[in-house]
Amino acid sequence: MERGRNMEPLPTDLILEIFTRLPSKSVARFRTLSKHWASTLRSPDFKKQFLARSSARPRLLFAVERYQYNEWFFFLSPQPQNRRYEKSLPLDYHTKFRGDVSRYICSYASGLIYFPFVRIIEEEAPLICNPITGMYEVLAVRKYSRSRGFLGFDTIDKQFKVLDFYSILTVGGSGEVNWRTQNVSCDLWYHRCSTAGICINGVLYYLAKTFIEPSFVVVRFDVKSEEFEFIDAACLNDHLEHPSELSLVNFKGKLGMISCNVADACGRRTVELCMWVLEDVETQEWVKYVYTLPHNEILGSCEFKVAGVTVTGDIVLCMKHTCKPYYVFYFNPEKNTLQSVEIHGFGAELESVEDRGEVYAFVDHVEDLSVDDGLQLKSSVSHIKTLCSCCKKVVQHNNIEEKV
Template sequence: MERGKNMESIPTDLILEIFTRLPSKSVARFRTLSKHWASTLGSPDFKKLFLARSSARPRLLFAVERYRYNEWLFFSSPQPQNKKSLLLDYHTKFSGDVSQYICSYASGLIYFPFVRVIDEDKPLICNPITGMYDGLVVRKYSNSRGFLGFDPIDKQFKVLDFHSVLTLGGSSGEPKWRDKEGIYYAPYHRCSNAGICINGVLYYLVQTVMEPSFVIVRFDVRSEEFKFIVAACLSDHLEQPSGLSLLNFKGKLGVINCNCAYAGGRRTVELCLWVLEDVQTEDWVRYVYTLPQNEVLGSCKFSVAGVTATGDIVLCMRYTCKPYYVFYFNPVKNTLQSVEIQGFGEELETVENRGVVYAFVDYVEDLSLNDAKQLKSSLSEIKSLCSCCQKEGQHNHIGAEV
């Protein structure tokens, strides 16, 4: 039979099913082939189907900040299922004067308050896997880090910057900042901790000015209403609020702190977790866990990445190195699993060129920002020269250019 003759076309439903099983970066590649593919893989039905499929295969997202070089690099790996080692996939690099800011994460996207892409200095929201990004309107006189939130009902992203709100993806033309009353003139200092968005509600930590104490700001992304939650239980950490991390604990707000103590020449790691059980009554419940002894965890700097949907508390090493480990602590079974993460690249693994690691658990690949701009480095073949023989060698993430 002649090629292509009398062959029935593949049903659209089957095509979409096939593409939902591919990584989002592969989908982004196919969208560039033709208008037909762009329309098919950019349709609302496919986005919804792809998101549902991705939710069943959550990943670990690693954002590596190299403030010495003013750049962020993004990697991801599967979340382990009783595995001892995992290999990273490299995705995207963003360059800019970002050392004084912390990126904000919500529903698969990353927000930078100020970063340089190509020749522009502006806030931007990006898909760290596909490299799609969209520059945002600059809010005048703003020194805020800003936070990204997502409304799962209206499927809208919003940026909160002090008392101003920027809605993304609306139908009213170019997005503009809108002032909201209720927080800007309050006597609070915003802490350096990143905010967290849980089920359409954005939380971040502030300190009162007159009588030092912690207050949690609760911002409903959909209604844009503010609520202030007293967090007096965290008063012991007033001098070092950066040691606190906000996390999603089974759909509730959690605040966690790590304490280390030495006994018999060995370091013991203790996790102190406060969970907001009831928002209306502001009822907090405190849990304290002493982690099983682990030689690597007992000798390195680490941070808390979050809590998985299965209830594991995830800790990651603070800096890129070789070997690099992520730790999964199950508070119910009192078990600690070490997983070696491979693939940051030779340069990132050296002490002089290492980066600070921020990890995000249960990362779900999303196809939002499909109509935004594309980083050239995210779809191109990235090559470099081997430093010892000056010959073209293996891929080197640091050599990628935007």
């Protein structure tokens, strides 16, 4: 009897259960095997099942910019759950691309990253990419604008939109892609600050300040309805001169702002976090919390930044530059505990002092297959062509499978 002739085929439910445990990149490859697999792995039931399992295992997404070489690297690391902290965690390297990115930093929403301007060949264009699969799409250029834009995600219609001042661009879909201007009635002019925006439950927030009698305001943009609202944020005015010191976070579904204060006390470096939470949008009520972090020798001797707040309420801090050893810190306000977790796997190239990169970390990253389908990203970062600044020749970088 030939081996395997009488083996029963695996049940479909079991096969789908196996696929939910795979990375989205692997699922995308299996979709190309046949029409049957393409249909099965694009079904609403499978997408829902995949998202549920992905949400139960959120990751830390690291975007590393090595600006001296015009390079970006993307890594994923496990994120501690139920406040059970490991002493060290590994990194998974995913994609890399080279492109002359302007001074406007990236914006993150629902697993995708938006770069307001990337120099490709001789043109500057906005670019949106999936840092895990390496797929990207070059967007239409808005005329007469070099301001930074923000990426938002409509959780109902599963649509991404880019907001650049009061101009809006819907990403993906079919038909001609054009910027459209939303008429906004307001009595004062607003100046956008250098802090990144954040999208929470289909609403995009970013910090701005008035030209007349300078004061902070928060611009609230509903991604689905495309309606604007301005929220008074004068409680943050102590940071008017240095708005980049403020980090926007998702604090249990509400908008939060965090600033870090570092001081020397009794020969020790102490770290204080101030967090303002928008408790009520209608009444524009802010509540302030102040936390003095427990002493930590590593945190007390390095440059760090706020990465965000996890769904469990932990405030996450990360070291500003790649190095060895590299640490991420989890502060639990309820228990007043601070845990340091070593992250390893950036590679010797990024960990050297001369070639280190700046780290931008995003908490609670999950993979949503329906988002990938809706956006229809078709190109690969390995196809990006840039113009060499030295010899002015066109260079194509095959980076999708390149190892660090």
